[in-house]
Amino acid sequence: MTDSFAPALLNWFDEHGRHNLPWHHNRTAYRVWVSEIMLQQTQVATVIPYYQAFMHRFPDVHSLALAPTDDVLSHWSGLGYYARARNLQKAAQAVVKEHNGEFPRDQQQLEALSGIGRSTAAAILAQSYDIKAAILDGNVKRVLARYHAITGWPGQTAVLQKLWQFAEQHTPNDRIRDYTQAIMDLGALVCTRSRPSCERCPVQQTCLAYANNETTLYPGSKPKKTKPEKTTWMLILEDSEGRILLQRRPPSGIWGGLWSLPELDPALGEDELQQACEQQLGLSCGDPQRISGFRHTFSHYHLHIQPARMSAEPKNRVADDNHRWLHRDQALSLGLPAPIRTLLTDPEQTTLL
DNA sequence: GACTCGTGGGG
DNA sequence: TCCCCAAGAGT
Numbered sequence A: 001m002t003d004s005f006a007p008a009l010l011n012w013f014d015e016h017g018r019h020n021l022p023w024h025h026n027r028t029a030y031r032v033w034v035s036e037i038m039l040q041q042t043q044v045a046t047v048i049p050y051y052q053a054f055m056h057r058f059p060d061v062h063s064l065a066l067a068p069t070d071d072v073l074s075h076w077s078g079l080g081y082y083a084r085a086r087n088l089q090k091a092a093q094a095v096v097k098e099h100n101g102e103f104p105r106d107q108q109q110l111e112a113l114s115g116i117g118r119s120t121a122a123a124i125l126a127q128s129y130d131i132k133a134a135i136l137d138g139n140v141k142r143v144l145a146r147y148h149a150i151t152g153w154p155g156q157t158a159v160l161q162k163l164w165q166f167a168e169q170h171t172p173n174d175r176i177r178d179y180t181q182a183i184m185d186l187g188a189l190v191c192t193r194s195r196p197s198c199e200r201c202p203v204q205q206t207c208l209a210y211a212n213n214e215t216t217l218y219p220g221s222k223p224k225k226t227k228p229e230k231t232t233w234m235l236i237l238e239d240s241e242g243r244i245l246l247q248r249r250p251p252s253g254i255w256g257g258l259w260s261l262p263e264l265d266p267a268l269g270e271d272e273l274q275q276a277c278e279q280q281l282g283l284s285c286g287d288p289q290r291i292s293g294f295r296h297t298f299s300h301y302h303l304h305i306q307p308a309r310m311s312a313e314p315k316n317r318v319a320d321d322n323h324r325w326l327h328r329d330q331a332l333s334l335g336l337p338a339p340i341r342t343l344l345t346d347p348e349q350t351t352l353l
Numbered sequence B: 001g002a003c004t005c006g007t008g009g010g011g
Numbered sequence C: 001t002c003c004c005c006a007a008g009a010g011t
Helices: A005-016 A029-038 A044-057 A061-066 A069-076 A083-098 A107-111 A118-129 A138-147 A157-170 A176-189 A270-281 A338-345
Strands: A229-238 A244-248 A283-285 A294-297 A302-314 A323-326
Touching (some): A029 A118, A044 A069, A061 A083, A118 A176, A229 A270, A229 A338, A270 A283, A270 A302, A294 A338, A302 A338
Parallel strands (some): A229 A302
Antiparallel strands (some): A244 A323
C-alpha cells in the first residue's frame, strides 16, 4: 500500500518548515543531543537562549564530561527538570569513557545513556545521522491522533501503542532527517493544540478528524486531579557582613542538586524557628521576621513558600561542602531554583509582614 | 500503571 | 486566576 503522508509532508516542509534553528547549524550528534534534551517538555523559544549559552560554555562532549557539576546546573538554572542536566553530564561521561567520545549510531546503545528514551534516541539518529527511526513527541502525538482519529488520552498505554504504530508506519525510507523535522513542524505551526490551521495542512484531504470536523476531540484530554497544597519555611539567614546562607539540595527530588535557601519543617511555628535553626544548622540566631510569602505551582502540587529572615552567625564551623555564605549577587550566579531567584531578586517579595 | 520532575506561554 | 501543556524520561 502506498502512503502519501510522507511525500505530501516533505513537499510542505521544503517551503514552510523550520530550517534555521540554532541546532540545525553545524549539525553534530553532540549538538543535536543537547538540543533534544533541552527541548523535552520545553518550548523552542524558551530553549534557544539557554542552548546558545550552554554550547558556548560546553562546546563538545569532553568539556561537558570534565566540567564541575555545579557549572552544568547553573547553566540549566531556570529551565526546570534538573534531572535532565544531571543525566546529561552522566551520559557525556559515558560517551567519553565507553564510546571513545563518539555517540553510538544504534538505538539500543543510545537508550542506554542517561536521559535518552525511545523518542529522543530516534531523534538523534534521524537528525544527526539520517538513520531511519520513528519519533513520537507531543507534536507527533497530536498530528497522528487527529489524522487517524485516535480516541483516548495518549498517557494510556493502549493509546500510546497505537500512536507508535502509526508513527513507524508513516516514517519513510528516504529523507529521514527532513521528515522528522517536518512532522514536528506541522504540529508546531499548523496542527496546533487550539485552532489548528487546517486550510494550510498538506495532509488535510486524508485526515479523519478534519473529514468529520472533529479536530477538537483529539488528542483526548487527560483526567484532571486537584493539586494538593504544600507549605515550607524558607530562611534568609544573614550574617553581620550581609551574607546569606545557601545550602545545596539533595541530588534527587525537587530542585535536585541546586542551591537554595535552607528549609525547615512547615509544622514548626514561627516561635520555634529560631531554636530549630540553631540546632539543625549550628548557628546563633536573632529573632525571626516573617516576610510575605507566595505560591509556586508545580506540575503536581502547589507549594506555599513562607520566607523568614533572621540574623545569624556560625557557632563553630558550618563551612562544609553543602553550605555557603554568599552575598546576594554571588548567590545569583549559582544554580538557583526560579522561585528562590525571585525571592532574592525582587524587593517586593522581601516586605516584612 | 501511577508518580515525580519545573517553568513559562496561551486560552 | 486557573487550567492545560510543551521536541519525555526515570522510578
